[in-house]
Amino acid sequence: MSPRTHKSVTVRVPAKVNVQLAVGAARADGFHDLANVFLAVSLYDEVTVTPAETLTVTCSGPDADQVPLDRTNLAARAAEILAARNGRSDAVHLHIAKNIPVAGGMAGGSADGAGALLACDALWGLGTPRAQLLEICAELGSDVPFSLVGGAALGTGRGELLTPVEAGTFHWVFAVADGGLSTPAVFREFDRLAEGRSIPVPQAAPALLTALASGDADALAATLANDLQPAALSLRPQLAATLEAGTSAGALATLVSGSGPTTAFLVRDPESALKVAAALEASGTCRTTRTATSPAPGATVLPS
Ligand SMILES: C[C@](O)(CO)[C@H](O)COP(=O)(O)OP(=O)(O)OC[C@H]1O[C@@H](n2ccc(N)nc2=O)[C@H](O)[C@@H]1O
Ligand SMILES: Nc1ncnc2c1ncn2[C@@H]1O[C@H](COP(=O)(O)OP(=O)(O)OP(=O)(O)O)[C@@H](O)[C@H]1O
Numbered sequence: 001m002s003p004r005t006h007k008s009v010t011v012r013v014p015a016k017v018n019v020q021l022a023v024g025a026a027r028a029d030g031f032h033d034l035a036n037v038f039l040a041v042s043l044y045d046e047v048t049v050t051p052a053e054t055l056t057v058t059c060s061g062p063d064a065d066q067v068p069l070d071r072t073n074l075a076a077r078a079a080e081i082l083a084a085r086n087g088r089s090d091a092v093h094l095h096i097a098k099n100i101p102v103a104g105g106m107a108g109g110s111a112d113g114a115g116a117l118l119a120c121d122a123l124w125g126l127g128t129p130r131a132q133l134l135e136i137c138a139e140l141g142s143d144v145p146f147s148l149v150g151g152a153a154l155g156t157g158r159g160e161l162l163t164p165v166e167a168g169t170f171h172w173v174f175a176v177a178d179g180g181l182s183t184p185a186v187f188r189e190f191d192r193l194a195e196g197r198s199i200p201v202p203q204a205a206p207a208l209l210t211a212l213a214s215g216d217a218d219a220l221a222a223t224l225a226n227d228l229q230p231a232a233l234s235l236r237p238q239l240a241a242t243l244e245a246g247t248s249a250g251a252l253a254t255l256v257s258g259s260g261p262t263t264a265f266l267v268r269d270p271e272s273a274l275k276v277a278a279a280l281e282a283s284g285t286c287r288t289t290r291t292a293t294s295p296a297p298g299a300t301v302l303p304s
Helices: 074-085 108-123 130-140 144-149 183-194 206-214 217-221 229-235 239-248 270-283
Strands: 009-026 032-052 056-060 091-097 152-156 161-164 170-176 253-256 263-267 288-294
Touching: 009 108, 009 144, 009 183, 009 206, 032 108, 032 170, 032 206, 074 091, 074 108, 074 130, 091 108, 108 130, 108 144, 130 144, 144 152, 144 161, 170 217, 170 239, 170 270, 183 229, 206 217, 217 263, 229 239, 229 253, 239 253, 239 263, 239 270, 263 270, 270 288
Parallel strands: 056 091
Antiparallel strands: 009 032, 032 091, 032 152, 032 288, 152 161, 170 263, 170 288, 253 263
């Protein structure tokens, strides 16, 4: 065996919460223009790539059985696109250590796509310029560029055009629901609920950006907004009880994370996070909880 077959690269990639998700009218291409204020949180998947005879995907973690292991997996697609762009026929084994809820509105699949891209780039020693990596990310999905960059950013267009924004430290609890929600279905429900109404051009709220930069949790709590929340609640009415349980437990603000069904609870400090998480678990309105802080770094190659 050549030494090359022993080489592997692991990349760690964060989940996201959208502190503002302003959604415009449906575009001709089926997407919606957004003003999407992304915040990376300290919940991570790890993607490990190893040279292999054929492209294979494995996954570990509590929700591993819900993750597709074929070529539709965003990590597999990322590896294939990067190889094709560089005229390479290398195959890899991709292992995903999954900690981000699946189909939960926290960009778990996107994280794995960005992670696999960066890992393959490092494994193959390509040194692909950042702008090209971001272009491939946008081809993989609207959330994937943010998974690569992490931190805090405003996403415009369909969410793929990123401008970094300032963010202080915030503490979060996430309530993981039973089962996922399909992102296209939530956008369709948004369209249905918006029928007959004029939809404003989506814009980032200056007060939210100021609150985010200040690290003032009360100010951020007053400005959190997700236009997809009514659609997610319409498809999954039980989420209202989860949000209510978080409010009763003392969360400063509650919101559906992206397209849901994960719900996000902004809390003052790590102690409140533990208290709110315990109350949510005791309420029986969610499957499990996670605590996290923001902002978190984007996709990062781990030392081997
Ligand atoms: C809800 C969010 O997670 C918020 O960050 C994203 O907007 C969704 O991003 P994503 O999962 O990467 O979505 P994509 O894979 O790009 O698109 C999946 C589907 O979601 C819908 N979609 C997505 C993004 C967008 N700006 N408008 C849309 O209408 C479209 O039906 C699209 O076919
Ligand atoms: N690596 C992956 N991990 C999880 N799901 C994946 C992956 N690759 C493809 N998928 C598919 O994508 C679907 C959405 O899963 P994902 O976890 O990305 O949802 P999400 O967090 O709601 O996404 P987003 O917040 O970006 O809208 C899954 O149901 C699954 O079929």
